[in-house]
Amino acid sequence: MDRQPSDMDLMKERFAKLLLGEDMSGGGKGVSSALALSNAITNLAASVFGEQRKLEPMAADRKARWKKEIDWLLSVTDYIVEFVPSQQKSKDGTNMEIMVTQQRRDLLMDIPALRKLDAMLIPERRQMVATDCQSSPRRAIGCIAKMYAISKGGSVNQVLKASMAINAQILSEMEIPENYIESLPKNGRSSLGDSIYKSITVEFFNPEDFLSNMDMSTEHKVLDLKNRIEASIVIWKRKMHHKDGKSSWGSAVSLEKRELFEERAETILLLLKQRFPGIPQSALDISKIQYNRDVGYAILESYSRVLESLANTVMSRIEDVLYADSLTQDPSLELCKLKPSTDSSPTEAQGSSPTTEDSEVPRTADSPTSRTLSDFMGWNFDQGETAINKKSLDGQFRKVLQRR
Template sequence: MSSLSGRRSQSLVIDMNSNGSQMPSPVLEREFRGSKIEWVPERSLKSQSSREYELRIEMEHLKEKFAKLLLCEDMSGSGRKGVSPALTLSNAITNLAASVFGEQRRFEPMEEERKARWKREIDWLLSVSEHIVEFVPTQQTLENGTTIEVMRNQQRKDLHLNIPALRKLDAMLLEYLDESQKNREYWYGSKEAGPREDEKWWLPTVNVPPKGLSDKAREHLQNLKEKVNQVLKAAMAINANSLAEMEVPEAYIESLPKNGRAILGDAMYKIMGDEFFDPDELLSSVDLSSEHKIVDLKNRIEASVVIWRRKMNNKDTKSPWGVASGVSQEKREQFEDRAETILLILKHRYPGIPQSSLDISKIQDNRDMGYAILESYSRVLESLAFTVLSRIEDVIYADNLAKDPSLAEKKRRPPSSDSCEPIPVITFDPKEEAESINKMEPNVATLSDFMGWSKDQDQEPKQADSEAALNQEGRSSLKKTLSPALNKRHFYLESLNALRSPLSRH
């Protein structure tokens, strides 16, 4: 039987028709469809069965993923060991990004299989946002011409504005990875070549021609670097706004001391209270040689801001014993503004630092599904943009090294004893940034312009209002990422590292 079936797959099948005569035909297979027997080509049957198998595997994967979401990570089903639905969805987006982008160690296009998986599964997770709605008033005209006001469902405003923007940023990052093949004159060393001897020993070695890259290839890399940097800024702005909307957990507040001076220390508190405040002086007075120490400084400053803001919101400035506080309301506002300036400088100098204690507490305690989606999606895109930016910088550094071998003796990044990947330092002068913001022309590019959205895309009044709101929000968000010297006071929270799920503080 086996030899017969094997021969039949390589030759013609001689079958009998209804009259009993032989009927030569191409290679055919019988397929039962209800009560009938139909003849279909064997090749078509194999391709059909392959598609059905892929769909069945995808369906099983979808069932498993949504079962975990519905169980809230409590596989026992008891309901006592799980987390909130918002945190479950946030962790799902984080883990998906970690599994897809975690191995992006080269500046090259993603594999089609990984890219298709990312697009498919992120659509599954983001589909929840389509059902988060709010009631909005709208005008409806009856048959007799009477106009009445009714309430209708509409996707929540923050999701309606930011989800399309994040999807656009997502598509742009994947497009920039695909553009890495254009004018490509560099290549990566093989695994047999051995590990690198610099601080990024776990990454493949970048090789360039002996005389370096051509001007055209170098210009292409610089152009991509600027584009990715713009995507990074937009993702950081959305992430910061999402975190700012989350409430500070009571458990975090209860763990803080009574005043900000106890957290900062006398030396730092004195510098922040000087009449002429210099952020660089404060940062130079603390040790920022490792990632752990940078995060510790962030935690202390954010905690002091929470304390000062909480005291300013309380109209009664007296202590529980009836004694007036020694710090005035204006002084606390000054401390808060200066603390936010330092946080902004740290954000620009060290964009890859991990989550702070306040960030982790907010994510863990958050119950709003919309905020969870916006925060986690913007965070993973921010991390991907930072990774792509680092890979581009590796190629540019290899080109600089080929043109100037003396750079090998210099360290382009500060040492870090507590982190695997050194944190890139970005030069930042608050005074210069403030002057550049004040000199901005009125027609500065907004987030809507950056995303490539046209003003005439939507004609309805409601959508026009949403576009105007997006322009205003995008302009303020991009300005916040550039300068702390803005008239609008905003509690600027730090961005999160995408590939780390929130950990418990205890």
């Protein structure tokens, strides 16, 4: 009988792959340590959370595996240090300033913050359904009200916003790879296209009006716009740093106008990130992650990205259930109708992080594959009891709604 590998065996295997840079031949053709760690955190999250399709209690073994293995990977940051001045008193009572090592400042601040966000998010996935929803369909309204509070002003929303902010900050601090710069056109107009360029460089600019006039009907179009905007920002920033005119990046556009255009593009980019939090990584982000050599940045970026993706998935599930609840508030709507696509915002998570489910085409109530609130919540009824229980559940909803 084969024995289960011990934690020590698993740890040896994990760190051996990291040291080899994922090149198991040992030929030295592997990726950098930074990218290997980034991939390890991303793949761990995908294997642990990738099949979490409903709001349901997380299996204890999966939760334990996540905590154990993420601790292994984060332990690398304990040995990334910097010298800082410190006071030491000698034997004769004289104070001396010496240099001591401590964890690098960004890691010292961000790793505990991300661990706290992790601790806030994982219990929510376990408790949101376990407390009320799974025990009885009769408690559905109370559970939905609780999830509504969580999604609008509670832990999941906090984790999403905080992890997005940390991830954006880390990516902004990463160096832009030379091969990305070399792939850019020579000016912002070429990157954006004439239509977008004219819209950004008008005298009176409103970012909301700009976005409302853009075609963002698909995820691909949103990502393409994001790529164009980011490329133009890089071009304009480089031109401002080469304002002496000696570089081939030089231009007749004044420094003040270029700075104004860059600020407008930054505003558009910020609005895009807020409006479409689940959009995949841009070409610039992917390039930064791929060519980054700073192990600390790699860990912070991948950990925050994983938490952002996970929080976004939970929020999406909550919204699904809230929508199913809203169907009960209108007598003309059937409880078993599917949630239609209310907007065109993409729901896929970044990079190779866990993704949310694809949007489904709405079906009629008579469709054999249509889902009810019970399906959203993961309740299972025997086939013979389905009609009775659905009718009873609908009646419970209506009674509660009448008391509102």
